[in-house]
Amino acid sequence: xxxxxxxxxxxxxxxxxxxxxxxxxxxxxxxxxxxxxxxxxxxxxxxxxxxxxxxxxxxxxxxxxxxxxxxxxxxxxxxxxxxxxxxxxxxxxxxxxxxxxxxxxxxx
Amino acid sequence: xxxxxxxxxxxxxxxxxxxxxxxxxxxxxxxxxxxxxxxxxxxxxxxxxxxxxxxxxxxxxxxxxxxxxxxxxxxxxxxxxxxxxxxxxxxxxxxxxxxxxxxxxxxx
DNA sequence: TGGCTATTTGGCAAATTAACCAAGGAGCTT
DNA sequence: AAGCTCCTTGGTTAATTTGCCAAATAGCCA
Numbered sequence: 001x002x003x004x005x006x007x008x009x010x011x012x013x014x015x016x017x018x019x020x021x022x023x024x025x026x027x028x029x030x031x032x033x034x035x036x037x038x039x040x041x042x043x044x045x046x047x048x049x050x051x052x053x054x055x056x057x058x059x060x061x062x063x064x065x066x067x068x069x070x071x072x073x074x075x076x077x078x079x080x081x082x083x084x085x086x087x088x089x090x091x092x093x094x095x096x097x098x099x100x101x102x103x104x105x106x107x108x
Numbered sequence: 109x110x111x112x113x114x115x116x117x118x119x120x121x122x123x124x125x126x127x128x129x130x131x132x133x134x135x136x137x138x139x140x141x142x143x144x145x146x147x148x149x150x151x152x153x154x155x156x157x158x159x160x161x162x163x164x165x166x167x168x169x170x171x172x173x174x175x176x177x178x179x180x181x182x183x184x185x186x187x188x189x190x191x192x193x194x195x196x197x198x199x200x201x202x203x204x205x206x207x208x209x210x211x212x213x214x215x216x
Numbered sequence: 217t218g219g220c221t222a223t224t225t226g227g228c229a230a231a232t233t234a235a236c237c238a239a240g241g242a243g244c245t246t
Numbered sequence: 247a248a249g250c251t252c253c254t255t256g257g258t259t260a261a262t263t264t265g266c267c268a269a270a271t272a273g274c275c276a
Contacts, residue, residue, distance in 0.1 A: 005130050009133065010130070012198050013128060013133055016124055016128035020121055020127075021233095022121055025120060025121055026117070037253095038253060039252070039253085047235075048237080049252085049253070050235080050236070050237080050238090050253085050255080051234075051235050051236070052253095053254055054234085054254085055234095056253095063201050063203075064201055069253090071244070071252090072242085072251055072253085073253085074253060074254090079201060080203075082200050083197075085193070085197055086197035089190045089193055089197060090124065090194070091119075091120065092188055092190050093123045093171050093188050093190070093194075129263095129264090145223095147222070156266055157223075158223085158225080158265080158266070158267080159264075159265050160223095162225090163264095164223095164224095165224080177222095177223090179222090179273070179274070180272085180273060181221095182223060
């Protein structure tokens, strides 16, 4: 049984979990450029449409994406334009071979 | 079967997955202040020692943590000092109620 | 060496997550 | 209204992850 989590912490975990999946990260990266509809995203990731829809729904409920229906299509976009910065941080993690680092230099 | 992933992408996913767990995020946050040994971290998260050790091993292999054995203890520390920035980004995601946002303001 | 402490590893059962198919809206357009 | 397109939801099975116990390893110290 998981121990009670502060709401701030569980929100962080929800966001991270949402992004910690190949298709969902790909979707998020694609949306950094422009909003896209579900069928665009389906083509991008190549999974079954229902699978993509579920990924999108998860990203939306984590607060990562916003959606809007226009006509027949549903368009998704990032809720936040900080993902460039965010991914830069991710890429800095362990950018160097771990064995060669012995202290805290200035890392990133 | 997952489709082939670029190595940069799978590395990103590995880092995000490593952080997307309550205990592992807690550990990572604690290590932002100072390095700690396994027993300190065990006390912090309250799980079985072997569970904590597996979390640490996962974080290390994702490149998030570095470890060093000194005497009987193994000390863990962050591989990177950019986590403050990183978490700031995470917290900005969906910081506003989703419904009220209709476009890209300057968000974060 | 033997014993003690700190940590890791192996193995397994429970819980969670993922992906597909099929069926169900929702909103054009005629 | 009928039919079509786009998307979401329900339900099921497979795969992955989690967490504990027990056993193994590593290093100190008598």
